Amino acid sequence: MSDFSLKGLSWLPPAPNDFRKRGKSLVEGEENVQPNDLVRLGSCAMNVDQLTAFSKTIKKLENSGKLAALTKVKVALLSDGTTEHLIPAIEGSCPRHGFVAEVYAPAYGQAVQEALDPESGLAAFNPEVALVVSDYRSLGMSSPHFSAESASETVAIALSKIQAIVRALAHRGTTTILQTMPAPAEPWCGNYDRRIDGSISSMIEAFNRALFELASESSAVILDVANLAGQIGRSSWFDHSYWHRAKLPFSMDYVPLYADHVSRVLSAIRGKSRKCLVLDLDNTCWGGVIGDDGVEGIRLGQGSADGEAFLAIQSFALDLKKRGIVLAVVSKNEDAAARLPFREHPDMLLKEDDIAVFLANWNDKATNIQHVAKTLNIGTDALAFLDDNPAERQRVRQMLPEVAVPELPDDPAFYPSALAHAGYFETVGLSADDAKRPDQYKANAERAVALEQIGNYDDYLLSLDMTCSLQQFDKVGRTRIAQLINKSNQFNLTTRRYTEAQVASMETDPDIFDLQVRLVDKFGDNGMISVLIFKKGSQEWICDSWLMSCRVLGRRVEEAALSVVASAAKQSGAKYLVGEYLPTAKNAMVANHFQKLGFQADGEADPVGTLWRLDLETYEVPTLPMKLVLFDQHPEPISETI
Amino acid sequence: MDDFDLQDSTSAEEVEEWDSLSHVRLVAAVERSFKIRFSNAEIEKMQCVGDLVDSISDKLG
Known part of the structure; x- marks a missing residue:
């Protein structure tokens, strides 16, 4: 290729x-x-x-x-155009993102009715996610208006239709994906089009802007098809012949691309996006082989087209790091040789500090990649691997199909394009915590070194100067809470997934006691690392969800969280806390979680799992090696959404 | 349609799964593999497999 x-x-x-x-x-x-x-x-x-x-x-x-x-996701496709050909395409694209989807679409022209009717086939299907497709032709925008008033009225009518669907879906706790719409390529007044409100382009622009606002207000997710069609070129995205033939909303040629975009957004909603980019070095981050060519011989930097292309790759990797993607290196090299450019080449943009795990040795790359995942405490399915060598790529795909390994064009100038368009790092929200993550992973490595030096674990915990802050769910934490609920697999007692919309409704639910937990220590701010959800009863509080980021394993955060739940439950008059462990392929590490915290075994959970019970009468708060800070309500935002 | 006896005279009415959308898909697949493009008028005229084959031959000259 x-x-x-x-x-x-x-x-x-x-x-x-x-x-x-x-x-x-x-x-x-x-x-x-x-x-x-x-x-x-x-x-x-x-x-x-x-x-x-x-x-x-x-x-x-x-x-x-x-x-x-x-993992299976139930998705509804709500569109006024033909979608039957899109359903199998979406279903076929999901496995490459690590899950399967069951897609339901109402009969042609029935989308709105089904969304609003509680007795409809859509209601019976009960989707977790619904994709609301907008099309200018079915929303009455296929012809321009001379007057600005009638144009804005047209846009308002189109929007009210989408709003009605969004409201109906929100009632059911369905996560909504709103699809922006591209404008047709054909001009009306030519270069004047975007200056007049009534042109189709202007109306669609106004509609899309309003759609973004609607998404923010209703915690919906955006599928930016307007942008995607722009990347392609709108004159080729639309195929008017197929529209007349069978009301296909866009060219058949782009169905696989569209379906992959739907799948990647679904995977982001489910917390399955990649977290770490693993980089090869020779001929990937610079031209040439460092072991043979030396620092002076490798091609990198301004002045040569090739050297600039490799700079662009490094720059792209750093752009990813800026938004929270962890960077790692896996290279077949002597360690000293591999590090040489990082230390001595004046044009290197990547520094050793940017790399959370640096593995340069002669081991098999698949083995090294597994080691990266283990060191970072994430799954191999959270990794993407960039390597110019087709043989290495094939080998890694064969051994670890769950790792994303992009095919690369011959010209390194297009490596960033391949990586960017592959969509491995799709996100449905960014928080301040995301920007800090790469540094947190590095800090973890430093903590490991500190532990080695101090030796005694209790002394080590004390030496960390930890402050643990615990507070109820709120708007500021919402995105990160939903992220943790959907991403945590290992330290997760019940693996119940909730959408951002569901998390929002818990904030005000009087029958729920919830906690978001943050941890700061002398090496840095770990951000929000744990989430607990308890269902309040008069006699007992039942643990619906308890999960924690593995980054802070062994820091006794779970004991701190329990002490807060226990004291709140006791205050409300409850006698017991009830814990539930539901085993999955990934959460064996918490099988004895409740036992370790002093709960007594209390039978089997339905259908498979164990139940646990803690008598609040006899529960004693342990002495913890950290400062606890409790908030009833958020006094002021600790982290700002970016 | 793995074990299907396809004749020139076979038409959509005789094949259960050959509905309007699978017809569009079929035509799209033909257009893709032969790198040709039919007009909608040409497609509407097709009544059976033979018509499709003839149209392809016409396009390929």
């Missing part, structure tokens, strides 16, 4: 020639199908027909019960 193409999903390897046969053999094989088998087969650039075939393969596997657990 040499050229980069957005339409062809160039960052994915091409579909193998025997693609259909591989799908068939998964269905017909004797063995159970592991999630990674599906991820591996789905991680290629499929055309519409292949996506459709793949979605059938997934359905067959699900029906036969042969598919081992893979």
